[in-house]
Each structure stands twice: as structure tokens, then as C-alpha cells.
Amino acid sequence: MKTMQDTDPTLRRRMRRAWIVGLVVTAILAQVVAACGGAATEPPVAPPAAESEVPGEEPTAEPTVPPEPVDIELWAQATVTEAGAPPDDWIAYDIIRERLNINLTYVILPTGGDGEAVLNASAAANELPDLLQMVSAANDPRSTLYRLVQLGLLAPVDDLMPLMPERVATHYNDPLLLSLVTFDGHQYGFPEPPPLPRREGLVIRSDWLESLGLEPPTTLEELLEVAVAFTEQDPDGNGLDDTYGIGGFIVGQGLGNRFDFILGGFGVPGVWNFTDPANFGLNVRDPRYPEAVAFFNRVVEAGVVDPDWPTLTRDDFRARWKQGLFGIMWEDFAALSNQSNYTPFDENFPDGAWIPLPAPTGPEGEAYYGVYTGRGQIFAVSQRAADDGKGEAIARLLEWMAEPEGYYLLGFGEEGVNFVLDEEGNVSIEGIDPALAWNSAERQPYTQMRNQLIFYNTPAEINARYPTYQTSNGRTMEPMMFLEFFQNQPWVDGRGIQVILPPANAADFDRFYNEGLMQFALGQVEINEETWAEFLAGLDTLGAVEYEASALQALQEAGLVP
Amino acid sequence: MQLLGAGIAKPVRTSGGYQPGRGTAFARAIWRHRWLYMLMAPTLLYFLIFRYGPLWNAQIAFKDFRPLLGVLGSPWTGLQNFEAFINSFYFDQLMGNTIFFSATKLLLGIPLAVVLALALHETWFARYRTVVQTMAYLPHFLSWVVMYGVMLTILSPNNGLINQVIESLGGDPIPFMRSPDWFRQVVVVSDLWKETGWSTILYLAALLAISPHLYEAATVDGASHLQRIWHISLPGIIPVVVLVTLLRLGHILEAGFNQIFVLYSVPVYSVGDILDTWVYRQGVLQFQFSLATAVGLFKGAVGLILIVVANRVSKRITELPLF
Amino acid sequence: MQQVRTRDAITYQILVAIFLLFVLLAIVVPLWRVVVTAFTPLEIYTRQGAPLFLSPTRWTAAAFQQLLGHPLFPRAMLNSMIITLSGTALSLILTIPLAYGLSSHTLPGRRVIMLLILFTFLFNPGLIPVYLLVVKMGLTNSFLAIILPPAVGVTNTLVMMRFFEGLPDELKEAARMDGANELQVLWHVVLPLSKPIMLTIGLFYSVYFWNEFFTPILYLTDRDLMPLPVLLRNILISASFNEYVEYDAFSTSALESLKSAAVLLTMLPMMLVYPWIQRYFTKGTLLGAVKE
Secondary structure, eight states: OOOGGGSOHHHHHHHHHHHHHHHHHHHHHHHHHHHHHHHHTSOOOOOOGGGSOOOTTSOOSOSOOOSSOEEEEEEEEOSSGGGOOOOTTOHHHHHHHHHHOEEEEEEEEOSHHHHHHHHHHHHHTTOOOSEEEOOOTTSOHHHHHHHHHHTTOBOOOGGGGGGOHHHHHHTSOOHHHHHHTEETTEEOOEEOOOSSTTOEEEEEEHHHHHHHTOOOOOBHHHHHHHHHHHHHSOTTOSSSOOOEEEEOOOOSSTTOGGGHHHHHTTTOOSSBOOSOGGGOSBGGGSTHHHHHHHHHHHHHHTTOBOTTTTTOOHHHHHHHHHTTOEEEEEEEHHHHHSHHHHHHHHHHOTTOOEEEEOOOBOTTSOOOOEEEOOOOOEEEEBHHHHHTTOHHHHHHHHHHHHSHHHHHHHHTOOBTTTBEEOTTSOEEOTTOOGGGSTTSTTTGGGGTTIIIIIOOOOHHHHHHHSOOEEOTTSOEEOHHHHHHHHHTSOEEEOGGGGGOOOOTTHHHHHHHHHHHHHHHHHTSSOOSHHHHHHHHHHHHHTTHHHHHHHHHHHHHHTTSOO | OEEOSSSOEEOOOOOTTOOTTOHHHHHHHHHHTHHHHHHHHHHHHHHIIIIIHHHHHGGGGGBOOOTTTHHHHSOBOTTHHHHHHHTSTTHHHHHHHHHHHHHHHHHHHHHHHHHHHHHHHHOSOHHHHHHHHHHHHGGGGSOHHHHHHHHHHHHOTTTOHHHHHHHHTTOOOOOGGGOTTTHHHHHHHHHHHHHHHHHHHHHHHHHHTSOHHHHHHHHHTTOOHHHHIIIIIHHHHHHHHHHHHHHHHHTTTOOOHHHHHHHOOGGGHHHHOOHHHHHHHHHGGGTOHHHHHHHHHHHHHHHHHHHHHHHHHHHHHHSOOOO | OOOOOOHHHHHHHHHHHHHHHHHHHHHHHHHHHHHHHHHOOHHHHHHHSSOSSOOTTSOOOHHHHHHHTSTTHHHHHHHHHHHHHHHHHHHHHHHHHHHHHHTOTTOTTHHHHHHHHHHHHHOOOOHHHHHHHHHHTTOTTSTHHHHSTTSSOHHHHHHHHHHHHHSOHHHHHHHHHTTOOHHHIIIIIIHHHTHHHHHHHHHHHHHHHHHOOHHHHHHOOSGGGOOHHHHHHHHHHHGGGOTTOSSOTTSSSOHHHHHHHHHHHHHHHHHHHHHHHHTTOOSOTTTTTSOO
């Protein structure tokens, strides 16, 4: 084949020149295109209100509408990350401009560490947007809020609350949450309602119990026995040694939220002692804690836990229970039983079934399911926006989002097109084209704000999001049943944790804490009086005492502890 | 220019023609090289703006940076930020792990890449070479997020490929990813697997620049394959190898954040936690703007010392210093 | 090159071939897992994960369809191509003259320039200082914020410099005798001889820009400017965060399949481009240039 090597050098040179010129021209053109493209996609500036098409007879809540539309930039995370932002011709943008006289720019922040890095960088450059979500990779938005307030980058919003009566009544009606966002007597953030409380719990494969003739366990020892049976006695009857008793992964401090029920059986769930306010401190100081960890170590040594549990991600964990790898697990009720999440499991195991388990009791008869922290999203207004006088417009926007028009539009879509309301006011998709249904894949970009700014856990929402359905073998599956069961279990009210700020050496402290407990749990370090005392002493070297003192002080100031 | 007998010129050290005290001679030298200066001008401008500009902003490492006060207005704190992390609880371990990973990847990675480049260069079968080379560099494009999933299927104690083999031979499954005894090997080997093929691209390009006449002459003189490699191929790529090694030494404290972050977990913190993962946990979560910057400068200082020492060594052994 | 087919040579070739075979297998086996996962149908994946081998009748391209059919995909692809092409072009335009200049050992101040450049290589102040600069220059929300700050890689420059150093001086001197200025020497003499290194460094820059996702996340808020890696990254990390969502985004493909397919899609351009470039990587590109 004739290659470039074979052709005339002059021709080669000319061809290369052409290439390079071509590349450079492309590069320049590309910049021009990108610049034009960028400009063209901004929402067109609306004409002054005097010439707008807002019908004159429409009852307006605002008697005086300023002539120029206000530009508001909103940064929030997406409800469904991979679906992307709504297109620029989204009807909501037009309605917001016409009704509220606001040009809304909605920017979706990436989740996790990426989003926090973006927020971090923007804060450093004093370029925060007008209305923004307190993104936190560690799920501690209040900490983020606190830091930004200290840096003077956020504006107090006391004056804006009276401007949004509807929203305050539906979204900002929890005094505890409001106190969390109040510093020096001023409110600095909008504490959105947390997701449904106490929505996670323990579940077990009832079909496995049946096939082995076992009863659901009520104590931790019984749970261990059942787990052993699940691991060794082939409960799925396929002749393969491919099952484990318990499955889980690490999320949160120490041994994580997913195994907190074990610590709860010893009366010491979570990091902090919220069960006995008079003796507030780190739970690890409680003599029952090492016993709990020793029990956990027994469970691990018995080989009944999916061995990848320390390194697993949430996705892998979910893939595994759907593959029928283990029989006892801690899971979110929706992640377990909602139709779209349950269907893959159902298809694999039509006769498989999960039933909820009550909190197992420990040797002293204690039982706690876990610690409820009640963390919700927090939104705030940047000081720059307040200085530009945009506060009132922001309040208008937020209020509209709580009124029926905004609520349904941003939460579900257009009535009659994406959803319908039945007689009881519940949202349903009867008679709706499946591709246009509010919970279809195509519609996800249009309701990205729903979990962050719109929903506030009304019964109608819950019925819409977690409907009852039929499994493949005709059983009725009711996600709400799981939710109610979980919510009725004994939980520790740990909402006070939100006022506790991480210490200056948080990374070191957390690592020592987590690593130490993990080593005991895995048996890398034998757990006895000596080693436990060493562990506690190590924590003290890292400032545990000071940490506890400042935590107690924060709780007392917030009135959460006598 | 001296020819090393390999078609490769060995640069002779000159001092660039600068003679102190002879102003007009210096000016003349500059005028003679005016075209080079003009060619380099845009790039040097780039360096000024986009490399030294941020370094100017990097002074926040010595300050308590407040966005409202800006870079200049924020108060000085001297070395406080540096002390904070140098005196932190895990500093020694972090440095140890970081240097371990970096040095091991360097010491194993470069020879492996060179050997692979030589093998690819030596083979007669052109198609075979293309196939192997194309396959070899593809892993470079796998993100570690995906690699994690693949590695889990290979290394998991629960039916991972390797453990299946171990169990069939009668052994106990080894939890590679979460065992402090194995994690380091896992990290190094997976990094070699991922990056070696990509590194060979450069060395192969270097090998291809060597004139075939030299090989022919050597063969005529009766040189064996290994002698040809030793006397022709290796000297041909030594300049590039030395350069890459020196530069990587300058970045000795970059141990591969993306990889470690995806692969590590609490049980292996003791061997897997590196400077960057610690900074991520501490800095990102706390709006400590100055911390990451301070660590960046610290890394640079360590790298500088290393590269100066290595450069001197290189000058003595290979006569190929960087500066 | 003359291939002397002695027995020694053949043995040698076989050894080399076996070594390469090992390398090939070591690479292919894990890669194969990724490929298999990308094509595994959802039903099979939920049952047992990705199998060792896919049966010829039970595989699906659903994961690829879902990615390619994503409404944002075409635009993201276009953005990525613009960023990669213009970024690579700009980077080469800036890198080549500097490398060439530094390769001249008689250049006054060469050492100083080299040290100044190395200094920036060693001391990378990180995210915030660069961000502050870019914002002050008003480059946010444009591709320039992505291609300008990293335009010149010090490693790439120095490697290129080494190559230029290795070119025989006689050619350049001959051109200079003929009255050519340095630009002409560079253009007419040096560059034609430097194809392998040009293509290599160009490839390095291209790959960097093609895969870059963090700076776009940081600087581009306009969703129409989002390049491909950001789109893919959203998919790669998304399910971990869809904790409270009643809608399962991956109803047609398993998440692992989508991740694997996304990564393979990223690989695809390189698999196509590199063999094409390789044609230029033939042995002895100095052949005929130096009179011996």
C-alpha cells in the first residue's frame, strides 16, 4: 500500500501544511461556534412586562411587578443524575418568566465529591450563585452551611420568610430544623424537609426460612444461628454452596449504618450516646460497645457475611441481593420493594420473598434499630444576591414552587399530559401515554428538582411514588407496609447530631475511629480489655475529649440536651 | 555534536554562550538567536499567565484565605497550614505509603515498558506487533471506576477468578482487596497492567528513530540479537528513559489518587492511604482552601530536592542531565 | 531490515513472540470481562452477573443503544470533538516551538528557561489558584477554560526537546547555510523528520482532552457545552446516589453493563485512530535524510 513515505516530499509538505492549517482553522471556528452556541442557548431576555403576554385579567398575587425580569441562578443537585438538565424550551422557564418575572438559570451540580469541589471553588472565588444547595459529600449540609456563613458568603433570610407563607407552612415548619440553620439569631438557610424518616430496616428471605423450617429470629443470637443456616444449608436448594447469611456494605462511621442494628442490640447504636442524655459522649466509651464489636467479630469469623462487605459499593450490594447471594440484610424500603427496584429480583426468584424483621434484642434484652438523624437538604441565598436585591424574587420563586401550579409542574409535569389527579387528589398515570408518564425515563429531566425543592412527603406524594403492585406470581407487594413496619421499630432520635460540627482534625479522627473498629471487627486485632483501652487512649490523643465537650456544648446551646 | 554510533547525537554541554562582563557579545548572541526567541515567545507567555499566575495565587498556602478579602487581603499565617498536616497523626504513614507506591510503580513500570517496547520492536511479524500493541494500550482508557468492578470479579473472595483457582487447589480464599498484606501488590500490579502498554508508545517511537543501517552494520559485524539491543537499541532510547525517570521523580509524591480512591477501603487504610486521599477527606469536606494548596507546594518541594539529586546522579552516570 | 533466517534468529523470534503472547493474554483477559459485561443482557446479569463467555445467541447491544440514544449524546460527542481537536492543535502549536528552542544548546538563557519551566512542573498549586485565575480572566463557561490552562505539558515539551536534540545537526546547518531562518528550518527540515514524535505527543494531548471531565464540570455550567466524559461520568456514579428515587434509570441494562459500555465507547476513537497513526511509525524515518 502506498504510504505517505512514498510520495513526493513537496507534496507531503503541502499535505502536512494543509492538515495543520485545517486543524488551526477548525480550532478557531470551534471557538466561534462554541461562543455562539453558548450565547444562543441562554434563555431569551423577556421583553419588558408592559409588552408581555400575561393576560390582564389574571389574578396576581403581586400588585407591583418590577419592569425588568430578575435573573436568578439556581444550583441544585439532580434527582436523577444521569438524566441531565431540562432542555432550554422547558415550559417551566417560560411560565416562571411570565408569572414571576424571573429569568431562571438552573444548573445541576454533580453529586458527591465533584459537586462539593465545584461549590468549594466557587466559594473561594466569591462567585456563588443566587440560590444554592448546600452540597456535602459526607451528607452533612449543615456543616457546609456553617462554613459558608462564617466566610460571610451567605445572606440572612429572616426577611424572606414572611414573603412565602405557603412554603413556610409546608416546608419550613419544623422548629428543630429551623434552629439548625440559625446562627447568631439570624436564619441563614432554608431547611428542606428530610426524606421520609426511618425508612430503612432489616429484612429476611421468608422463602429461605420456610425451606429450612426456621422461624424469623428475634434476638441477635438467633439471627446468627439463622445466618449460619443460610450459609451452610443451601436454602435456595440449588445444590450449590453459593449463599451467605448476611450481606451489607459500609456507609457512615465505624461499622456503618447498615450494621447498626447489631450495636443497637447492645444499646449502643451510632457514634453518639443519645439514649442517655445525662451521660452524653461517644458510644465507644460505653462498656457495652466492645461487647457489641466482639459479637460482630463472631459473626464475621463464622463466615456468614458476604466477605466483600468492607469494600463493596451500594450498587454492587444491590446487584448481589437481587442475585440471591444472601438472606438477611438492611435495606431502604423503596430500594427493596418499589416496583422498578424489585422487578429484577422478582424475575430471578418468582417465589422469593422478603419480610421485615423487628429489631433483634441483645443479651441484656435491649434493642434499637438504628439512629435517626433526620438530615435534609439545605438551600441558601448568597450574600451577593442579597446585595443585588434579588432576595424578594427568590422568595417569590420558592413560594411559587410550593403553590399548586409550581408544585405539580416541577414535581410531576403537566396535568393531563404527564399525570392525572383522581378523586382523592392522588397522582396517577391512568390513561397516560407511558412515554409521557411523569415517572418514565423520558420525563426525568423535567422533574429534576422534585426531591430537592418540591416534595414534602404528603400522602399523595407517597402514594404516587410507592404504589402497590403485583409480583410476577400474583402476590401483592405493598412498599408502604415495609415503611410502616420500619417506622414503628425502636429508633434512637439522633437528630442532635446535626448541630455537632466536625473537629479540625476530622480526617485523622475519623480514620482512627473507623480503622480501629474495622480491625476489631475483622479480627485483625484481637479485642480484649487491653486493646480496647489502647483504642480509646488513641482516640483521646486525637482529641476525643475535646470533641465530646464541644459536641455537648453545641447540643446544650441548641436546647437539645438539658 | 558527538555521534554515539547509534545515529543518535549526544548533546554536548555548553553554557549557552553567555559570558559575564561582555555585554555586547551577549547582545549579539541574543540577536543571532532572535528567531528562536520569537518562536518561543507565545509559549513563554502561556507559562507566565497560566503557570506563574496560579503560583501567585498559591500564596494562600501561607495565609488564612478568606474569599471576601481576596488573595492579597487575606491575613498571613506563615507555615501554619504546612505544620498542620506535617504534624498530623498519620503523616509518616501517608508519606511512606505515597513514596512506596510511586517508587515501586516507577522501578517496575519503566523497565517493563522498555522491555515490551523492545520486544515489539524486535518482532518480524508486523501484524502481530500491531495487534499486541493496540491491545496493550487499551487498558489505559479504562477508568478506575470500571476497573474496580473488573478487579472485584477477579479478586473477590466470593467466587473471584483467582480465588476459584486457589480453592480448587485446596486453599482458603484470600481477600485481596481488603487485606493489608495484599493490597499494595494489587495496586501496583493493576497499575502496571493499565499503564505499561501506554508507556511503550513513547519508547517505541524512540526505537523507530534509530537508523536501521546501524542494525545492519552490527549484524554484518556478527553481533548477536542481545548485543544489538545492548549496543544500539538501549543507547538509542536511554535519553528518553532518563528524562521520563527524572520527571517522574519530580512528581514522586503523586501516587495515583484516582486509582487508590476507588480501590481503597477502611481495612487497608494503613497501607493504602496516601497524601492525596487524606487531603481529599480533610480538605474537600471542610472548605479548607489553603490546605490542598499547601500540600501541593509541599509535594513540589520534595520533588525538587529529588530531581536535583537525581539530575546530578544522571549527569555523572549517563552524561544526560536535565539541566 | 534484512531478515537473516538463521536458526538463532528464528529461535529468538519465537521467544519474543511467546513473551508478547503472555502480554497479550494478560491484557486481554480482564479486558474481555469488560467487553462481556457490556454486552450481557439484563436478565442474565441480574441472575448471575457477567458470565465468563457470552453465548452467541444471548447477547445484546442494549447498553450501547441506551448510551448512544441518550438525548444529550450527540451534542456531548460534538463538544468533545471540538475540545479535543482545538485543544490538541493549540497544545502542539505552543509546545513545538518551545521544544525546538530548548533543543538548541547555544541559546543564551537556555538553562534559565529550562529551570523556570521545570519549576512550574514541580510546583502545581492545585485547583483553587487556577480556578481563581480563570474566573478573573472571565473564561468560565467557554471551552477556553478547558484547553488553555493545561495547554503545554512540561513532560511532553521535554520529551519533544530530546527528540529534536537527537536530530543530526548537519541538516539544520545546511538549511541555515542556504539562508533559512529558524522558522523555516523548523518547518522544512525538522518537522518532516519528527513525525513519530509529533504524532506521539499529539496523541498524548488528544487523549488528555478527550478524557477530561473534571475541568468541564468545574467551569461549564451551560449544559449544551457538556462534553462526553461528563455525560459518561454521570452515568458511572449515578446509581450510588439515586437512593430515594422511585424511578430505576437502568431498566433496560444493568448498571455494570452501562459502565462497561461507556468505557468501551471512550476507547473506541483511540482504537480507530492509533492504527492509522501507526502507519507513520515505520522504521528508520531518518533514512535518506543523512548522507553517510
